[in-house]
Amino acid sequence: MSIDMSQFYQVFFEEAQEHLDSMESLLLGLDIGAPDAEQLNAIFRAAHSIKGSAGTFGFTDLAEVTHILESLLDRIRKGGLAIRADMIDAFLAAGDVLKALLAAHRDGGAADPAQVAAICQRLSALTAGAPSSVSAAAPEPAVAAAAAQIPVPAAVTVAPEELEASFVLDMDADAAVGAIDNLLAELDRHWPATMIKRASADDPRWRLRIAAGAEPEIVRGMLEFVARSDSIRIGATDAKASDADDSDGAYGLFDAVPPAPTLAAAGSEAAAPPALTRPERRSAPRPAAAAESSIRVDVDKVDQLVNLIGELVITQSMLAQSASTLDPVKFERLHAGLAQLERNTRDMQEAVMSVRMMPISAVFSRFPRVVRDLAQKLGKQIELRTTGEDTELDKGLIERISDPLTHLIRNSIDHGVEIPADRIALGKPPTGTIALKAYHQGGSIVIEVGDDGGGLNRHKILAKARERGLPVHDQMSDGEVWLLIFEPGFSTAEKVTEVSGRGVGMDVVKRNIAAMGGRVEIESMTGIGTRMTVRLPLTLAILDGMSVAVGKETYIVPLGHILESLQVETGMIKSVSGVERLIHVRGEYLPVVALYELFRISGSKKRLDEGIMVVLEADGAKAALFVDALLGQHPVVIKSLESNYRKVPGISAATIMGDGHVALILDVAALVQMAKSALPEAA
Amino acid sequence: MPKTILAVDDSTSIRQMVAFTLKTSGYDVVEAVDGMDGLNKARSGSFSLILTDQNMPRMDGLTLVRSLRALAQYATTPILILTTESSDDMKARGRAAGATGWLVKPFDPQKLIEVVKKVIG
Secondary structure (H helix, E strand, C coil), rough: CCCHHHHHHHHHHHHHHHHHHHHHHHHHHHCCCCCHHHHHHHHHHHHHHHHHHHHHCHHHHHHHHHHHHHHHHHHHCCCCCCCCCCHHHHHHHHHHHHHHHHHHHHCCCCHHEEEEHHHHHHHHHHHCCCCCCCCCCCCCCCCCHHHHHCCCCCCCCCCCCCEEEEHHHHCCCHHHHHHHHHHHHHHCCCCCCEEECCCCCCCEEEEEEEECCCHHHHHHHHHCCEECCCCCCEEEEEEEHCCCCCCCCCCCCCCCCCCCHHHHHCCCCCCCCCCHCCCCCCCCCCCCCCCCCCCEEEEEEEEHHHHHHHHHHHHHHHHHHHCCCCCCCCHHHHHHHHHHHHHHHHHHHHHHHHHHEEHHHHCCCCHHHHHHHHHHHHHHEEEEEEECCCCCEEHHHHHHHHHHHHEEEEHHHHCCCCCHHHHHHCCCCCCEEEEEEEEEEEEEEEEEECCCCCCCHHCCCCCHHHCCCCCCCCCHHHHHHHHHHHHCCCCCCCCCCCCHHHHCCHHHHHHHHHHCCHHHEEEEEECCCEEEEEEEECCCCEEEEEEECCEEEEEEEEHHHHEEEEEEEEEEHHEEECCEEEEECCCCCEEEEHHHHHCCCCCCCCCCCCCCCEEEEEEEEEEEEEECCEEEEEEEEEEECCCCCCCCCCCEEEEEECCCEEEEEEEHHHHHHHHHHHHCCCC | CCCCCEEECCEEEEEHHHHHHHHHHHCCCEEEEEHHHHHHHHCCCCCCEEEEECCCCCCCCCHHHHHHHCHHHHHCCCCEEEEEECCCHHHHHHHHHHEEEEEECCHHHHHHHHHHHHHHH
């Protein structure tokens, strides 16, 4: 029989990628001074798992690198090797190489064998440079750190090999089971220990095997609680004595019939095994854990569900509208049924939308590495604090917010946090902090990137703005000044660093966030720090809109872009070249976009003082949209116009209204742009 | 009625491979993602053979073996440990915990079938 292994490759790739990601975040979270045993174990286990699966599925290069990595990690977690900063660097680099190998296997590309050789050499050098006194004991959790938990005298002997202890209990047979349980639990808290099967249940001598690294004197102390002191014997184990029947093969079986369990033989079936009663170890905060049971579903399937729900919502509101003309008394049951349908539809819509939601930890998890690498490069000390990793937002947004956020963080590291010497001179702690926060507020998700650096410099920004010919004046509020850094090509960095000199400015960040229907705000105080706040809608599939009427047509304006709506008075209208093109609102001249003109709609109001002006903002520019009337505010399901028809300038998408009519959703950014370019230069 | 095997491994790919291989050979397979899950599934089901990985989060293979052997239901059920370590030490520990035998990782499907057939036919 032959099994086609390639059918498992995809699962392996995803699994290995997850292990690599978790290994990276664990490595970054590791405190080199006092590494947490659980974390070291988890890192080891990640490498170990990749090695096991990679070997099974025939990815030998992956298996080779993980093998070296695993053996190093194994020695570290067993306390045979102290972890150093250069090791973390090498492990991270190994992670990068493994990711590249994984990608090469996945996409059918070629991996760079030189890179593999280089990392193997680098890792081996770390192994070679260390003392090689560690025994080849089998893995069992938490040896190193557990040993550090108990107070030990200054000079203590540690058994390099596994220990075997034997003793005779100092009590009745009835009490034996409980005593042995307690002893194993106690021992297990320090070193893994196992009971060796006794020759017969009548044998008074009990035998224990304790993992390498155990301290015989402490073991003796524990045994003395339950055993006769003169009966205790502790020595190196004789592993050969209990050898298996087939020592070299790929598999083997022990005795023909499995031995009766030691404890069960003594009549203690109910006794919980030691490892289960083991008290919780202190562990550092770990990355947000994925749900314990989950299934992987193709995104297309979820999107299809979202679409169908959209249709259902529309059908439901069409039904509701038709039924509203029916006599509520005569059709009472129909109305009740429709009300029920509305509730169910709404619940179902929420439930389906929540499937697309992912915790933002998917994005946040990459930042520890970004901060670490960049801070190292710039000679800064920076601690990244993240809160709200569990905050959920739409998968589509998760993918698109990653780059803008990375840019904001790089900006904070590069321009915000000072170098340690400057910080000390200012009376600040040498290590700067970047605080990354996510939370829900109303129908939005808010992401904050804050630093405790020098803050923005008002004078520098104004000077730079003047140099670039931007219309600025000294009376501008701080808030307005800060927004200038989002202007194209704006950078006040005194020296062009590798980071700031990449040619991608904050304007791109702002544009990308705006394209997601979000916006950025800045708060800053000189000497105290800067905080950038990104607000995004929770989802891309539904939009809060204002419906407006022009003639017989209905259009939807995304609510996020609306600043205010007002009735124009004759005095506010200014003409340019004889055409009414501007309105004067609160000291600002806003270009007017008349929808009836743009879309050639007949039968609409033409006089600007008869209709309504909706003041819009997009990309930092404003415009006034002239419409007949405002109809109402409601969430609309977004339908792509491009995939159903074609792209239309000034329109971003379409939706279906409750009465079954199609309404077009306005592309505010494009409208504002049109308004600006339609104006004569003089304005 | 086909014999049912419990396959315990935290690696999804290995678990799927093991399950697929065993099912192709006519066994029923129940999967568990770690020792704790394995113990729970073993308690609520009935298995002719248990295959378990050693290194797993929450509860490792040796602890699972010890815990299963403490249950009357699994006092004599064959249990095989799948391990990357083939050292004498590992074998001694597997034996002490009460395992029936071991299979060294990485293994190919044929080897798996071979040892399973040898144990439960």
